[in-house]
Amino acid sequence: MLAAVSLVMPSSLIVEQAGPAIDVTGDASEDTPILTISGASTYPSDTQFYMTTVSAYGTADMGVPGAQALLALFMKDSQTVPVRSLYSAEQSAEQVDEQNAQLMTSSQDSAAVAGLAKAGYTTPMTLSVAGVADDSGARDVLQEGDVLTSITYEGTTTQLTTFADLSTVLADVPGGKQVVIGFTRDGNEREGTVTTSAYEADSTGWVHPGSRLGIYVNSEDLDFPVDISYGVNDIGGPSAGNMFALAIYDKLTEGSLGGDNIIAGTGTVSYSGEIGAIGGIQHKLVGAAEEGATYFLAPAENCAETIGYEPDNMQIFAVRTLDDSIAAAEAIGNGDTSGLITCRQVVGATE
Template sequence: MGINKFNTKNQMHRVRLAGLVFTVLLLVVSVIPSSFVVQATGPALDVNSKVEGKPLVSVSGVSTYPTDTHLFMTTVSAFGNGDAGAPVAQAVTALFRKDLQVMPVRVMFPDNLTTKEVKAQNTKAMTTSQDTAALVAFELAGYPVSMNLKIVGLNRAYPSGKLLKSGDIIKGIKLASEQQFHDISSFKQLSSILDKTEPKTNVTLRVQRGGEVREESFETIPYPADQQGWVHPGSLLGVGLEVTDVKYPGNVKYIVDGIGGPSAGTMFTLGIFDQLTEGSMGGKASIAGTGTIAWDGDVGAIGGIEHKLQGASEHGATNFIAPAANCSETVGYEPKGMKIWAVRSIDEAKAVVEGVAKGDTSKLTSCRALLDGIKKDK
């Protein structure tokens, strides 16, 4: 039986051509931008460490103390931006990997903002986080701090909205049951009083309005429940506040290039506090964490916690400080042997570090315990 060499050569040519076309298509797909951003584990940095011989976070102008505690701030890396998403091949691969997350470009980069503007916002958020962390740490360490609390937002539906004015600066507060005013020079001072004040309590606020000082009386309002149903203790004035003229002793400098956003605030605060106080707050432990920090020390939610847990694990941390609001996102992503502690304030975060150092975590709340408690309540 004869063999048609011409047909055989044609078939081989078609196979090679198909292979070449397939290879070209793969190369094209690998570089064509998608409409998604791929998030992955970013670097974890010890805020008590040095970078090229210089402290990552340095405190000067006041007495500082060495520490053996390793406090890791955790980050998320992102591939793609508002101008071009991650390559199609990378986005498709990420769909099948637990350690990667796919996010629509417009979720992270809104249409009304350029990539440059989003980057600027993240840089500003990092700077604000650093400033807040420094003040909170100094105040936590017992140093005198001060700031102006200027009212910038009012709601006429609240009792305070009918009496206060935008631009008023809070100078003092007095409860109806008290005879004297409490002078207010920091957000923490104000919140510590309100945290113990029941909703609908009559308070008198002393404010500076232009060149005069006025006193306005009204009822406080309750906190709304968060996504987990938890209600912050105490009550609110029902106003938006802007913090200005922040002052604290000493200076704080950071070496954190190329990282934006506010999520390192909690770990910065702990690291600065550790330097301001004698001894090693966490002993020789390696503790990682994340969370925004507010002027009153409240710890807030962040994004990408599943990637941050992995980054912490890669650096040997077996204890992780997590905002309570993010606990539900840690389920299924807990690295083996890692304990994830739920916190809502810098005081609770500090208690985690100190508890780990003492080897006694019985008074701490893990994310698992927090979530189990919520389920039982329901």
């Protein structure tokens, strides 16, 4: 009797499995495209870009029934994860849903800014300081709420009207060099000298070029040059940014970026086009394969997690930036991927 009760009672486990892979160039419903762009010329494309997802069963409030958790242990493409390794005891299911919805909205904004930029459009915005790291060279110069207006390096001043203005300059500044930051505080214009710091190597040993200020930046008052809307419902999180940005770029440029291929992928994207790591990539590979994708774009930092989970006949390419993703799609469309870096190459695994 006790065994039977334990199988129907909630466990402390979440079950993760492959979620649907969704063609972001297709339709959410009969009358609603997933991606709509107005206010600019758009072009037809034969390339299908698929965002990939993870289906999670159970919530921050309670795990799945014991029977479902037990069954998942015997399913190759399922994974059990302790509830508290994903969510804190203070988080409710409602709060998690709200956070995931906010992350999706933020990722769509980032994808729009990055995709538009690659297509030649600028999105003005206000950059403000959200926080300063304890070890930052800006610790005694900047504080939360300061509005960043300019950066000067070696006598050249760049006005900061987009996040890319800041990141582009810093990409050419070695760590340990000084830059002058122009900013406003309480309506007053100020300047301060900040010593930049070099990036540390990521999990693959790669080091980001240039340097950083050691601050957290808020991007506000985005003034999009075109209108972009999304018909995605009931899916949260930030990991679709890479594929949204690719689809936006493809719609705004002539031709089919990836030929007539199905290209799936994942990864967050920043305003400046940096592709970031995500969770559950092994499940996303399964979802992509189920939709017939034979090419997958993976954040380089997730590459180690793909080894041993590669679907048959699928090539998995590592990307660190939106430029990498665009180049990969172009190579796929041209039928020559020999110059692309695979995830196995990133981690040093044999083919």
